[in-house]
Amino acid sequence: MELPESMELIRRFSSAGFGLGESTRSHSEALEKEKKRRLPEEFRCYIDQFAPEQSQYFTKVGNPLLLYGGASLSWTMDGYNFNRVIDEPIEDWLPDWFLFADEGGDPVIVDLSERESNCMVYQAMHGAGVWAFAPIADSIGQFLVCSAAMHHALEEIPVDDPIIDDERGFNLCDQCADWLFPFMKTHAGRYYDDWVSIFDNH
Numbered sequence: 740m741e742l743p744e745s746m747e748l749i750r751r752f753s754s755a756g757f758g759l760g761e762s763t764r765s766h767s768e769a770l771e772k773e774k775k776r777r778l779p780e781e782f783r784c785y786i787d788q789f790a791p792e793q794s795q796y797f798t799k800v801g802n803p804l805l806l807y808g809g810a811s812l813s814w815t816m817d818g819y820n821f822n823r824v825i826d827e828p829i830e831d832w833l834p835d836w837f838l839f840a841d842e843g844g845d846p847v848i849v850d851l852s853e854r855e856s857n858c859m860v861y862q863a864m865h866g867a868g869v870w871a872f873a874p875i876a877d878s879i880g881q882f883l884v885c886s887a888a889m890h891h892a893l894e895e896i897p898v899d900d901p902i903i904d905d906e907r908g909f910n911l912c913d914q915c916a917d918w919l920f921p922f923m924k925t926h927a928g929r930y931y932d933d934w935v936s937i938f939d940n941h
Contacts, residue, residue, distance in 0.1 A: 740857075740926070742781070742789050745880030748926070749887045753895060757806070757887065758791030766790075766809040774814055781858045782837070782849055785879045786812060790839075797890040800902070800937050802843025804886055812839060819846055831870060848872065849879070875933050885927050885934050892919040908939030916940055 740748075746760055767783040778786070786809055793808040817823050820832035840847035844865045849858040850872075857878035863870045876882035892915045893901050901915045911919060920941055927934050935941040 740878050740880035740884060742784055742878075742880045742883075745878075745884045746789060748884055752922075753887050753891045755887070755890060755895065757795045757797065757890075758793060758808070759795075759883065760789050762787075762790060762792040762809050764792065764809060766812055770812065770814065776851075778837075779849070779851060779854060779858050781856065781879060782851070785858075789879075789883075797886040798893045799842065799886075799889050800893070802845075804840060804842045804847070806840045806883075806886070807838075812837075816846075818844075836870075836872075846870075847875075847882075873933075875930055877928070877930075881926065881928070881930075885923065885930070888919060888922050888926070889934065909937070910940040911938045 749759065765787045767778055767786040770786070771778055790809040790812070791806065792810055794811055795806045795808070797804040797806065815821050816832070816838045819838055820829050820836075821827070822829055835850050835852040836846075836848045837851050838846050838848050842862070845862055846865065847860060847862050849860060853859060857880075859874050860876040860879060860882040861872040862875045863872040876885060892911065896915050896918060898912055898914050901912050903910045903912055910916070916938070920935060923931050923935050932941075
C-alpha cells in the first residue's frame with residue numbers, strides 16, 4: 740500500500756489525524772548525512788512527507804503504540820542499540836534495523852538492507868533474550884492503516900465499552916467488531932491474525 744493511499748484511507752474513517760503528513764521539516768537528509776548512507780526510498784518519503792513532527796500514540800489492547808515523530812528519529816536508540824548508562828553500544832542490534840515506533844518497548848523497525856519498493860515493517864518482543872523480528876506489514880502505509888484502524892475501533896466508535904471480557908471470552912463488542920474485522924480482512928491481508936487474534940471473536 741502506497742503512503743498517499745494509506746493517508747487517504749485513514750482520513751476516511753478516523754478523525755484523529757495523528758499528525759500524519761503535517762510536518763514541515765525534512766529529517767531524512769540529516770539522518771543520511773550522519774551515516775553517509777541512503778535510506779530506502781519509501782522510508783525517506785515517510786520521514787519527510789508523512790511522519791508526524793511529534794511522537795503520536797495509537798491505542799491498542801494493552802500498551803499503546805508510540806509512533807516516533809520525525810524530530811525523534813535517530814541512529815542512536817537507547818535501550819536497543821545503545822546503553823546510555825554505561826555509554827556503550829549494544830552488540831545484538833543489527834546496524835540495518837531502524838527503530839521508528841514501539842509498543843510498550845517492543846520495537847517496530849524497518850530493515851534498511853531491504854531495497855524493495857515498499858519497506859516491510861517488523862516487530863519483536865523485548866526482554867526475550869534475542870531479537871526475533873517478525874513481519875507485521877508489507878509496507879509502512881499498511882502498518883499505519885492497521886494501527887489507525889485499531890485505534891479507531893477502540894477509541895472512536897461511539898460505544899460504552901469496545902471490549903467485553905466475560906465468560907464468553909475476550910471479545911470486541913459487536914458494533915466495533917462489525918467494522919474492524921472486515922476492514923482488517925481487506926487491508927491487513929496475510930497479517931490479519933497478527934493484528935486481531937487477541938480478540939476471541941475475530
